[in-house]
Amino acid sequence: MRVVRDDEVSLQRKFEDVFAVQIRDIDRIISQHFETLSNELSETARQVEDHPVDIRALLRESPQVRQIIILDHTGTVLHPDPTTELNLNEREFLHEAQELIRDRDLIHAWRADSDYDQRRQAATTGKTETAPNHPPRASEGWHVWYWGRGIHLIYWQRRVDGNVVGLLVERGRWMADLIAALPETVNQKHDKIPAASTSRFRLVDSMGDSVYEWGEYEPPEESSPLVDSAVSAPLASWRLQAVVPENLIAVQSSGIVFQLVTGIVAATVALSVLATFFWREYSREVRQASQRVSFVNQVSHELKTPLTNIRMYADLLADDLDNPDGHAGDKASDRLRVIVSESQRLSRLISNVLTFGRQQREALVLRYREVSVDELVQRVVKQFAPTLERLAITTELTLDASQTVSLDDDVVEQILVNLISNVEKYAADGGLLKISTSRTATSVTIIVADAGPGIPIAMQHAVFKPFIRVSSRLEDPAGTGIGLSIARDLARLHGGELRMTDSAKGASFCVELRASEEDRKS
Numbered sequence: 001m002r003v004v005r006d007d008e009v010s011l012q013r014k015f016e017d018v019f020a021v022q023i024r025d026i027d028r029i030i031s032q033h034f035e036t037l038s039n040e041l042s043e044t045a046r047q048v049e050d051h052p053v054d055i056r057a058l059l060r061e062s063p064q065v066r067q068i069i070i071l072d073h074t075g076t077v078l079h080p081d082p083t084t085e086l087n088l089n090e091r092e093f094l095h096e097a098q099e100l101i102r103d104r105d106l107i108h109a110w111r112a113d114s115d116y117d118q119r120r121q122a123a124t125t126g127k128t129e130t131a132p133n134h135p136p137r138a139s140e141g142w143h144v145w146y147w148g149r150g151i152h153l154i155y156w157q158r159r160v161d162g163n164v165v166g167l168l169v170e171r172g173r174w175m176a177d178l179i180a181a182l183p184e185t186v187n188q189k190h191d192k193i194p195a196a197s198t199s200r201f202r203l204v205d206s207m208g209d210s211v212y213e214w215g216e217y218e219p220p221e222e223s224s225p226l227v228d229s230a231v232s233a234p235l236a237s238w239r240l241q242a243v244v245p246e247n248l249i250a251v252q253s254s255g256i257v258f259q260l261v262t263g264i265v266a267a268t269v270a271l272s273v274l275a276t277f278f279w280r281e282y283s284r285e286v287r288q289a290s291q292r293v294s295f296v297n298q299v300s301h302e303l304k305t306p307l308t309n310i311r312m313y314a315d316l317l318a319d320d321l322d323n324p325d326g327h328a329g330d331k332a333s334d335r336l337r338v339i340v341s342e343s344q345r346l347s348r349l350i351s352n353v354l355t356f357g358r359q360q361r362e363a364l365v366l367r368y369r370e371v372s373v374d375e376l377v378q379r380v381v382k383q384f385a386p387t388l389e390r391l392a393i394t395t396e397l398t399l400d401a402s403q404t405v406s407l408d409d410d411v412v413e414q415i416l417v418n419l420i421s422n423v424e425k426y427a428a429d430g431g432l433l434k435i436s437t438s439r440t441a442t443s444v445t446i447i448v449a450d451a452g453p454g455i456p457i458a459m460q461h462a463v464f465k466p467f468i469r470v471s472s473r474l475e476d477p478a479g480t481g482i483g484l485s486i487a488r489d490l491a492r493l494h495g496g497e498l499r500m501t502d503s504a505k506g507a508s509f510c511v512e513l514r515a516s517e518e519d520r521k522s
Contacts (some may be wrong), residue, residue, distance in 0.1 A: 019199070019227045019242040026182065026201065026240055029233045033181045037174065038155065041065070042140055045157040045165050055079055056087070063316075066170045067093040069154075073353050075104035092476070100145055106156050106164050111332055142234035151206060153234055153384035171317060206237035219243045310339050349361070359506060366408040373437050373444050374399040376409055380416045381435065382425065391428040401437035407513060411490045415498070418483035419448040419509050427452020430506050442514065443464050443496070449508035460500050464488050487511075 003334065042064055046314060048055060048070070055068050070079040075472045080090035099107070140157040143166070153174060156166045182203065200215040202225070225241035315337070317332055381388075381395055423433050431453030455463060464483045488498040495514035500507065 015244065016227055019244075020229070022201075023227050023229050023240045023242055027229070027232050029181060029183075030178065033178060034232075034234060037064075037169075037177075038140075038142070041155040041167050041169070044159065045140070045167055046163050047156065049079070052079060052081070052450075054083070058097055064173045065167045066172055067168045068091070068099070069101075069106075069166040069168070071101075071104075071106055071162075071164045071166070074105045075101070075106070078163065097145075097146055099147075104141055105145070106154070106166050111463055144234055144237065146206075151235070151237065170316070175211070182212055182214070184214055199242060202241040202243065203231070204239045204241060211238070217243070217245065219245070221409075258453065310343060314339060366411060368406045369409055370404040371407045371409045371412070372440070373401040373405050373407070373412070373446065375402075376412060377416065377435055377437060377446065380413055380420065383417075384420055387424055388433065391424065392421070392430060393433050396432070396434045398434070398436040401439040401446075403439065405439070405444055407444075407494065411494065412513070415487045415490050415511055416446070416448070418487040421483060422507075423448070423450040423452070427506055429453070432506075444513045446511040446513075447501070447508060447513070449503060450506040452506045454505065454507050455500070456504070464498075 011152040015127050036275045041064075044058070044065060047058055047070060049058075050070070055070075059065060059068060068079065069077065072078055077094075080094055082085050082094055086094070094101075133340055140155070142157050143154040145152040145168075152171055153169045155169060158164050195498045200213060200217040200219050203212045205211050215230055223246075227240075227242040229240050230236055231240055270370050317336065321332065375399065377399060378428040381397070420433065427450035431451075432451040434447075434449045436447045464484050466482050484498075491511055491513065496512040498509060499510050501510045502508070
């Protein structure tokens, strides 16, 4: 039928347009990420001194920078100077960068930048040439270097004296940070496009290998993408792809024809009501299935981020121990702190998933002990101390429940961990975490509050349901949507309750627990 063919062509274009918009949104996230990184590295480059001792000290303070190179305007290496005594890392870098230095790639980069500015100035003023002795302006940018495992990034900055400073960024670090900035699910923005289960997004490197993928559709090998677009600089050799099932458009087109026929046949009110009933039931089942699949994807993404960081810093720690330069101890301590912090984060996530699974299968059993709630709060906050310090979140504790009570301390700790994790993820901009405790003859109360953006009134009840998140924008932090649900169920298991309380700014959660086993039974 001609109408079917026209529908297929129209749907094909509509699909391409909608997925192209999502690809551009993702590319914008990547561009913003590297713009932020450029600003950080630009400041680091301005701090580079000419003396090797100062450069090595700066490297120790900049974990994202692997090595620093300085060239004069002719391309001669000023640092690491091969005619002087070098440490092992500097010798290895000079060996790896022989082709980069020999071909004067960094010199060509700033000269091309300068030539472009001069041509643009000539076009603006109407002049055909510029003064030959006019020195080019100071400039900076990215240079892509292919060596060993693949792409490496060098951020270069040309000084007014003509020397070029290059910062080789740690490959594992910038790749892990980039993956953490990318979304963990597909963001559906168009009511004509089917659910996220019918799409898959890929970030593909210059060798055609997938660096990161997200979306619930599992395409067969060698699937051709519906949309394939180059990533913005400095990853211009990488590509973003959107993959959908080959028969998706035909299925959707058939659905349109079916709707036309159904519209003619469905002339009676009874049939319309029946169709509505079945559609609602079907939609409910699809939503539930989609939530479960989305939960698995979100858990996978959250597991991947700390695992990536643990693996990366373990590799860096191994390099530090294999190539000591006199400051390996300081670096090793920093690496270990990150590994411990990410391991704790991983443990918290696994604990949530296991608790949620037990809730689905069977009732949880409490194990009571005599516990000081104040000491328990201090212990949990100490676990988050490195992350809170990194995010510049100030912690204020007002504790008034030091006497021991009979509680399951593991369960209460999990409630606190979930509440503080939400502050870390969603309210870090507020810069404040407040925890207070109090006790009466029959109950213990714990209040966890922040100064973040808060939760809209319309969502305050829904956030306690499994898989519900306040926002699903691409730039939002990853989350499984089960933390508050688990925390409230555990509080109720203790004969208490978890609820939101009024707060002038941010979000405030109040945990109430029965203070004695006899009261819990009443």
